Amino acid sequence: MRVLHIITGLGIGGAEQQLRLLLRELPTDSEVVTLTNPGAVAAGIVADGVRVTDLAMTGNRDIGALPRLTRLVRQGRYDLVHTHLYRACLYGRFAARLAGVRSVVATEHSLGDAQIEGRPLSQGARALYLAGERLGSATVAVSATVARRLERWGVRGDRIHVVPNGIEVGRFGYDPRARRAARARLGLPQDAFVVGGVGRLAATKRFGTLVQAVAGLPDAHLLLVGEGPERAGLLRLAAQRGAERRTLLPGACEDPPGSGAAPGSDLPSLLAAMDVFVSTSPEEAFGLAVVEALAAGLPVLHAACPALQDLPAQAAPGARGISGSIAELTAELAAEQRRFKERDAHRLPVPAAAHHYDISRSAHQLMAVYEHTVGGPHPTPDRTPSEK
Numbered sequence: 188m189r190v191l192h193i194i195t196g197l198g199i200g201g202a203e204q205q206l207r208l209l210l211r212e213l214p215t216d217s218e219v220v221t222l223t224n225p226g227a228v229a230a231g232i233v234a235d236g237v238r239v240t241d242l243a244m245t246g247n248r249d250i251g252a253l254p255r256l257t258r259l260v261r262q263g264r265y266d267l268v269h270t271h272l273y274r275a276c277l278y279g280r281f282a283a284r285l286a287g288v289r290s291v292v293a294t295e296h297s298l299g300d301a302q303i304e305g306r307p308l309s310q311g312a313r314a315l316y317l318a319g320e321r322l323g324s325a326t327v328a329v330s331a332t333v334a335r336r337l338e339r340w341g342v343r344g345d346r347i348h349v350v351p352n353g354i355e356v357g358r359f360g361y362d363p364r365a366r367r368a369a370r371a372r373l374g375l376p377q378d379a380f381v382v383g384g385v386g387r388l389a390a391t392k393r394f395g396t397l398v399q400a401v402a403g404l405p406d407a408h409l410l411l412v413g414e415g416p417e418r419a420g421l422l423r424l425a426a427q428r429g430a431e432r433r434t435l436l437p438g439a440c441e442d443p444p445g446s447g448a449a450p451g452s453d454l455p456s457l458l459a460a461m462d463v464f465v466s467t468s469p470e471e472a473f474g475l476a477v478v479e480a481l482a483a484g485l486p487v488l489h490a491a492c493p494a495l496q497d498l499p500a501q502a503a504p505g506a507r508g509i510s511g512s513i514a515e516l517t518a519e520l521a522a523e524q525r526r527f528k529e530r531d532a533h534r535l536p537v538p539a540a541a542h543h544y545d546i547s548r549s550a551h552q553l554m555a556v557y558e559h560t561v562g563g564p565h566p567t568p569d570r571t572p573s574e575k
Contacts, residue, residue, distance in 0.1 A: 190215045191265045193279035195272040196224035199439040202296035203228040212550035227441045260286035280322040290560045291323040299470040324560045329473045332493035348556045353549030359482035361534040368451035369460035381408045383461030385476040388415030393467040400516040402428030414439040458483035463523040482541035484534030503540040
């Protein structure tokens with residue numbers, strides 16, 4: 188099966204790195220088009236042996252990109268087009284229809300109750316999304332939570348397929364040598380208690396709460412992996428709270444790493460350097476970073492994680508929900524610090540939840556969606572949600 192993946196950009200991000208992992212597992216003849224920003228993940232996909240084409244789109248209103256994309260789709264003679272992220276879903280669905288490709292799948296990676304891809308939702312964005320959705324064949328939700336949100340929006344339930352995000356579970360297994368190497372590279376004391384987080388440094392992630400909670404623990408260090416517009420503000424906040432020297436923001440982390448990555452700079456090594464993982468984001472589509480932390484054997488505190496909400500509580504005994512208040516988080520971290528000092532080992536057993544979300548399982552589920560879509564009924568764009 189020839190499949191073209193269309194994605195908005197290929198810089199370092201959750202959806203982008205998820206696509207790379209899936210391409211390694213899917214038994215398809217795949218190619219990728221990025222509308223813009225062929226960054227580090229594009230280079231990784233090419234290194235894996237998959238062709239990437241940069242459409243060089245200049246912005247959301249670059250309508251001239253549509254005929255260029257349509258031409259690429261038509262020339263490729265693809266059996267199926269798979270789109271990822273809002274802009275790519277809009278342009279990709281229209282281009283596939285114009286090029287005569289009848290099987291079109293779109294993955295909804297980042298839909299929240301009040302935002303999409305970190306930006307506030309508007310009625311216009313929702314209307315445009317639904318208009319484009321009816322040009323496709325199927326919509327993939329990365330969690331049951333996202334599937335329910337899509338149905339509330341008006342997407343027909345029979346067009347929604349839940350295919351959760353996945354990770355390479357074995358790569359995240361705890362390695363004490365990686366822990367030592369990462370801490371040495373970052374300048375962290377080998378015996379320090381390190382609180383960790385991973386994600387885009389954006390206001391919606393509420394990492395400021397984490398900075399203030401760690402600042403309230405004099406002996407704790409914070410390792411926050413990611414990049415984004417809130418970086419400077421988080422560093423100022425740490426300085427105001429007297430925790431500047433205990434707060435490390437090493438930047439975004441490509442995962443899987445490129446061939447030139449320094450020892451101790453990959454995500455499994457950075458997780459190995461941590462002693463507890465915290466996700467302060469109040470709204471998530473899946474919670475991939477939480478699952479990765481569980482696979483690394485870390486105790487986890489999370490404000491929201493659909494990936495765990497969709498499983499029985501016993502699937503992740505090392506994970507606990509938090510309300511998001513600074514006082515509660517400070518108290519929880521103080522308790523974790525005491526447990527850290529009492530434990531002989533640095534890690535918990537890898538829970539069932541991590542194995543449940545292995546990338547090979549996700550790829551198998553997605554392949555079933557592909558086969559159903561190619562062999563099943565095709566779009567009826569004139570049917571509206573009210574006609575169900």
